Amino acid sequence: MILAIQPEETVRSFVARTLFIKGKHSSEEVFRKFPKNCALRSDIVLIAEMQGWIGCYGFNKILHKHTNYPLDEVFKNIQDISYSRGEYIGDYYCYGSNRTPAGFCPICVADDIKRLGFSFWRRAHCCELKVCAEHNVELVKRCPYCDKPFCQGGHDLNVMWSACEGQHLKGSSVTLNTDPFELKKAQIFGEILSAPCHLSEEAVLTVLDEKVNQDNNLKLRIWNSRYNQPLGYTIKRRLEIVKEARFKNRLPHGETTDFIIQAILGTYEKFSDFVIDVKAYGDETRPIESLWSTYISGHQESTHFVEENYDQGVGVWCCPFPAKDFLRMWDWRPVYYPCCSFERPKRKGHQPRPERVENAPPGVQRR
Ligand SMILES: [Zn+2]
Ligand SMILES: [Zn+2]
Structure with missing residues (x-):
């Protein structure tokens, strides 16, 4: 029997509770092997599967409901259609430690x-x-x-x-x-x-830029001693980056959301009032769950996504925002997909040597 994870319970609590109740020897291997120090993507995926939450959808569901990861992802770039960017195929982020x-x-x-x-x-x-x-x-x-x-x-x-x-x-x-x-x-x-919808990062920054500018103390407050940057400047700078990125269809690098949360705390009494102002900007507010099946599969000139379809058991590739400026940097990248590579056009000079890709996208389970 698998215990049920409780609403708001941390993944670490669920693992510890299972081991405590069932005993180390009678618990499934995924619980026994769950790392004490730093839980990585692969550890989280296995725990989600124990609840019957499969694939990228299941991984994002457990992140959104049972970790503090939403603090990083609720404010989302409007051109990002994935919940956790490339996390589902990476192994870098630490999802909680003892x-x-x-x-x-x-x-x-x-x-x-x-x-x-x-x-x-x-x-x-x-x-x-x-x-x-x-x-x-x-x-x-x-x-x-x-x-x-x-x-x-x-x-x-x-x-x-x-x-x-x-x-x-x-x-x-x-x-x-x-x-x-x-x-x-x-x-x-x-x-x-527990936000039901993603809020557009550009809308969030525009609203906060205006509010923070009305309060000189807040505007000049150093929000993080490590960066030694005033809050007002940080918001303005990020807003410029986000706007330019949208214009060029080039997803900006991820950024901490600490300064956004600090600015909200400094300018609003209620989160619901903030949400009203953000919605007035006009960008779409997307339901959180609608992004759970999709992950970023690569950043070349443009950002590529894969949406997992559990009825068909396939991943569907898409590139909804092709980059407007063309760097040609990746034009000759020798990537060879054994199943579906096209023949490359013949060119003079250096010829790419086909290589098998190291990390093929994960398989998709069928429901
Ligand atoms: Zn309480
Ligand atoms: Zn004690």
Whole structure:
């Protein structure tokens, strides 16, 4: 029997809970082999499959519902028709590690136990947030009985289902939050995590550029000491890049969304008001789920996508925004697809040597 992952439960919590309940020896191999430190794409795909969520769609579904990845992807370039760019065929991103401290809200835990008989670790309580958006109480980030953090070097996640010094976490005392900013931040993070639609990055930046410019303090605030850049400048610069990229049909490189979230927190009280302003820009708001089956298969001059079709069991290639300027850089790239390469036109000079591609696109399961 496979346990069901709970709404908002982190992938790491689900894996730990399965191993705890079923025991190491009776759990499936994918749970036993799930890495403690850094979970990569291939680890996440296997866990999604255990829930019956297959292919690129299943991978993106688990990312969107059970990790904090939506904070990176909800604000999306209008020419990107994939949920997680090329992540589905890459192995670079770390989707959570045991070095990130977990946390919990004592009221959520007590409610879960009343409702389900057990609790679990929620994604919004395992990031930088300090407050539970639902109950406005401080998140517990260290064990109330021995002061250990819930990460590497402290307690592992199993303490949620066992005890520390004979005491269960549900008995933790509740501290009401008194900082309205932390509550607002938790609520806005929550709304981004459960956003039903992607918001156009260009629309988001245009709205924020105008708002931030009205507030000199915010405009000049250094949003990240590492880059030493004022918030107003960062938004304006990214907006220029995004607009130019759209004009040329050339998808810009990915960028952190920290500064966008900081600007929203600095200019809006409610995320819904921000969404209204963004929609007024006129760009399409695309339902999140509509992008789950598609991944970026390559960036040559233009961005190429593959959409997986689970009824037919095939991947459908497309290139909806062919680049307007033509670099000719990739014209002679010797890529050889054994099944369907066309004969190349004969040219003088250097001849490409056909090579088998290293990473063929993944196969597509049929439903
Ligand atoms: Zn709570
Ligand atoms: Zn403890």
